[in-house]
Amino acid sequence: MPSNRRKLSEGPGLWIPERPSLGGKQQRGLSDDDRAALAAIASTVSFAKGVQIFRARDKAGHLYLLLQGVVKTYATLPDGSTRGVGFNFPDDLFGSAAEERHALSAEALVPGSLHKIPIPALEAVLRNNAGLGLALIRRLEDRLLDQHRHLLLLGRGDAVGRVAMFIALLERMERVSRSSHAPWLYLPMSRSDIADFVGLSLEAVSRAFTALARDGILKFRAKRHFQVTDRAALQALIDNTPPDAAKPRAKRPRRTAPAPAG
């Protein structure tokens, strides 16, 4: 029984609660002190595009703090295919702090650099720096929230809905990494990477982008450069809200086959 509950109004469509910047502390990322503490025991590494930072099953032993660039983490399935698990932007922390071996592989999508933090040294620091421990716990919870969003994204059955959510997710990530609200967004990953992440075929992703552009929600300047031109419509897709009377410009994302010869 689909009890059509009324929309829980609260801001522009919820999703996972945006982090309310607890207590006015640092919005995101580590404090300067914490960052310094980590840098003190870390080595800095630069990497080129396409480089593997680490591979699943390699013994772990390090935590990684991304300084520049974009790194994707992914799992390799028994049949050889891969599933994108996360995209990391500057200031993101990835790798296992506690596990024996890496559960995922990490690959650079664009050139960049990172801090490589040895776990033993980290543990030593943690014993005398409870604050850093709390900071790490917070970062882990942040990542957990990211995964929740990813989970919800994958829960969507329709391709455009997934891609719409992905766009929102990407915007959030880019925005927090470099706190700019530039209109143009860049996709550092290929359609295939996106497909892996959102659980669709790359063709479906391509079609979804095309549809979003056709409906005036996105505008592409190049294959990987675009901007959101109708944020309300995008949010409606994310919220899975049918174009109610509330919407002035009604774009019907589905149900109308574009060039469907079917």
Add this chain to the structure above:
Amino acid sequence: MPSNRRKLSEGPGLWIPERPSLGGKQQRGLSDDDRAALAAIASTVSFAKGVQIFRARDKAGHLYLLLQGVVKTYATLPDGSTRGVGFNFPDDLFGSAAEERHALSAEALVPGSLHKIPIPALEAVLRNNAGLGLALIRRLEDRLLDQHRHLLLLGRGDAVGRVAMFIALLERMERVSRSSHAPWLYLPMSRSDIADFVGLSLEAVSRAFTALARDGILKFRAKRHFQVTDRAALQALIDNTPPDAAKPRAKRPRRTAPAPAG
């Protein structure tokens, strides 16, 4: 450019690396000391079946350590539908330690009890107990791994594959919670709960169970009581391995499923 397509044989089909019990420490869960430290500042609460432990958007403030019973956590979408995010078994820790408000809701599937740990007290303890902090970090990473598995599960396009993975996941959870290898498994959640979790309609879940039983992979004693009768076949489904000239039924996987829409 990865030239995949070749099965990376290694053990009985991988998935996410099973935690290799690092250094011989406690296999899972907190040490007795850590548990005691938490119990000292916690209040104990019993709950009936169906009770809401907390709801999304409620202000957080507590961490929960499950003592008995099973608790599911889920997110409520703007349209009112829900998505299962996790099932918690005894010894699992849930709730937010750092967030201002709960991102999820939690509901008891069967009667049980839990420790309710106030965050402020927890932080106070953490400042003098770095070991506990490390333990919590490990638990968080455990949860992160659970989410990876869930992510991979949702990546599967075919219903039986998803359900097969769910079974494996459930077995793992039950097994670690009460370290028994009893042949019969109990499903503490409804088909609807499962559907929510695996991202399928409850009918699809029902059909998948029927199919698994028909193929002799599962055997049901009751709607919610069953045992795995052909573990190899189950693993083959999970690994997405084509039936090696033995199975009459052909299983062709897809990528993703269609969905609600409206």
Add this chain to the structure above:
DNA sequence: CGTATACTTGATCAATGTCAACAAGGGTGG
């Protein structure tokens, strides 16, 4: 024992995966 709930089974339809070309872009080398 009876009713509400949970679960199963059936039929139809829309959506995506897959296979297959094709177009566009970026980079390399002459």
Add this chain to the structure above:
DNA sequence: CCACCCTTGTTGACATTGATCAAGTATACG
């Protein structure tokens, strides 16, 4: 600087699968 080529991305057609609507059956609980 231009031609060429390989990779990336787009578009098309069809088959398969699960969502949906709709009954029907078993189970739990009072």
